Amino acid sequence: MNNKTRVSVVKCKSYNKISLNEAISRCVSLLGGFKKFINPQSKIVIKPNLFLAAAPEKAVTTHPLFIEAVIENIIDITGSSKNIIIADSFGPAVPYNRTGMEKVYSTTGILDIAKRTGCRLNYSTEYECLSNKEGRILKRIEVIKPIVEADVIVNLPKFKTHNLTVITGAIKNMFGIIPGFTKVGYHLRFDDFESFSGMLLDIVSFIKPALNIMDGILGIEGEGPGRSGTPRRVGLVLASDDAISMDIIMSKIMNVGKGLNPFLEVLKKWKVESYTDSNIEVLGEKLSDIMIYDFKLPGNIGKKRLIENNFINTYILPLVRSSLNPYVYIDYNKCNLCMTCQKICPRNSISYSNNRIKFNHRTCIRCFCCSEMCPEGAIGIKYPFLGNLISKLLGMPDRLSKKSKTSGI
Ligand code: SF4
Numbered sequence: 041m042n043n044k045t046r047v048s049v050v051k052c053k054s055y056n057k058i059s060l061n062e063a064i065s066r067c068v069s070l071l072g073g074f075k076k077f078i079n080p081q082s083k084i085v086i087k088p089n090l091f092l093a094a095a096p097e098k099a100v101t102t103h104p105l106f107i108e109a110v111i112e113n114i115i116d117i118t119g120s121s122k123n124i125i126i127a128d129s130f131g132p133a134v135p136y137n138r139t140g141m142e143k144v145y146s147t148t149g150i151l152d153i154a155k156r157t158g159c160r161l162n163y164s165t166e167y168e169c170l171s172n173k174e175g176r177i178l179k180r181i182e183v184i185k186p187i188v189e190a191d192v193i194v195n196l197p198k199f200k201t202h203n204l205t206v207i208t209g210a211i212k213n214m215f216g217i218i219p220g221f222t223k224v225g226y227h228l229r230f231d232d233f234e235s236f237s238g239m240l241l242d243i244v245s246f247i248k249p250a251l252n253i254m255d256g257i258l259g260i261e262g263e264g265p266g267r268s269g270t271p272r273r274v275g276l277v278l279a280s281d282d283a284i285s286m287d288i289i290m291s292k293i294m295n296v297g298k299g300l301n302p303f304l305e306v307l308k309k310w311k312v313e314s315y316t317d318s319n320i321e322v323l324g325e326k327l328s329d330i331m332i333y334d335f336k337l338p339g340n341i342g343k344k345r346l347i348e349n350n351f352i353n354t355y356i357l358p359l360v361r362s363s364l365n366p367y368v369y370i371d372y373n374k375c376n377l378c379m380t381c382q383k384i385c386p387r388n389s390i391s392y393s394n395n396r397i398k399f400n401h402r403t404c405i406r407c408f409c410c411s412e413m414c415p416e417g418a419i420g421i422k423y424p425f426l427g428n429l430i431s432k433l434l435g436m437p438d439r440l441s442k443k444s445k446t447s448g449i
């Protein structure tokens with residue numbers, strides 16, 4: 041049996057409509073065609089990269105004509121656009137509210153695409169907190185409503201560098217399913233490159249896109265993923281049903297050296313062996329013909345943390361983290377001292393003294409594994425006043441009012 045994952049790569053020089061349609065359609069047909077991934081009755085979410093309110097030529101966001109070409113291919117299968125919605129939660133610099141959405145949709149050109157194709161645009165700010173039992177470091181994930189309700193997610197990332205994770209493609213694009221300002225909390229909780237990359241792998245393994253099609257026509261090199269990066273013509277379209285494999289191939293094209301792709305390093309640490317070179321098949325272009333040996337990588341590459349200042353990391357970050365993020369607390373009446381929580385805590389943040397369990401909130405990364413695993417339901421989660429206040433000021437709904445689900449998509 042062939043257990044290989046597959047990534048197809050096709051050349052495409054410009055956003056010219058005919059070239060785009062041909063390249064996208066050929067790239068996906070190498071994997072079996074859109075029909076293989078799209079059921080005509082499905083609720084489909086198109087998940088582009090709408091990181092900022094930036095014009096298409098800045099290369100920060102998925103090009104609107106690329107999105108349109110994908111949607112047209114999907115409509116060929118579904119016969120109509122009525123079950124298709126375009127949704128993303130932007131970078132924390134843009135408020136995740138109606139005003140922020142309108143600004144991003146009009147600046148990035150998505151508004152015109154929605155009008156032309158008849159697809160809906162997401163204007164809801166609702167989200168749900170889902171339980172991710174299989175997650176290695178992230179047991180609860182806040183997810184925007186359109187993604188929770190989707191049958192099929194078509195992930196449309198951009199070919200870019202990232203000054204935190206070195207690369208940002210299909211894996212990191214799924215961070216956009218976390219609602220607005222909540223993302224800041226994730227950054228604070230997972231504040232070194234390893235845990236942040238692991239958290240992203242948990243997200244993309246939990247909410248798995250059915251199909252990933254990457255806009256690699258105009259990419260970003262250097263200090264991506266935003267305006268500090270430099271647009272660079274790459275001239276490629278990539279497709280895969282496996283987001284992780286797609287990003288591994290993207291990083292090879294970018295010539296990211298051995299040991300410098302943080303996702304691969306985390307997978308190695310987790311002893312996930314399915315992402316070796318021999319397990320990923322590249323279709324279409326030959327990898328050696330399309331590698332870009334002088335692609336500029338971010339200056340932070342190889343570092344362990346974004347901020348390498350001991351004082352900030354030891355005193356300031358934990359303070360900010362605990363002021364904004366939800367935290368765990370214990371109901372001593374329910375606790376029977378089974379010590380399950382202490383055994384599974386990835387940061388050794390749970391201690392036992394004076395016949396009681398205690399949390400070290402300074403080292404706790406708010407993964408909530410202990411809360412998920414406690415057999416007595418003795419560990420609860422509270423939201424701090426400041427975090428809730430900021431969320432409200434930014435127009436986000438109250439997190440406490442959201443219900444939890446116990447299964448993934
Ligand atoms: S897992 Fe629950 S019951 Fe067991 S020690 Fe921890 S808090 Fe107490």
Ligand code: SF4
Pocket residue numbers: 368384385386387388389390399403404405406407408409410411
């Ligand atoms: S104390 Fe609980 S929430 Fe904090 S790191 Fe440990 S398991 Fe995760």
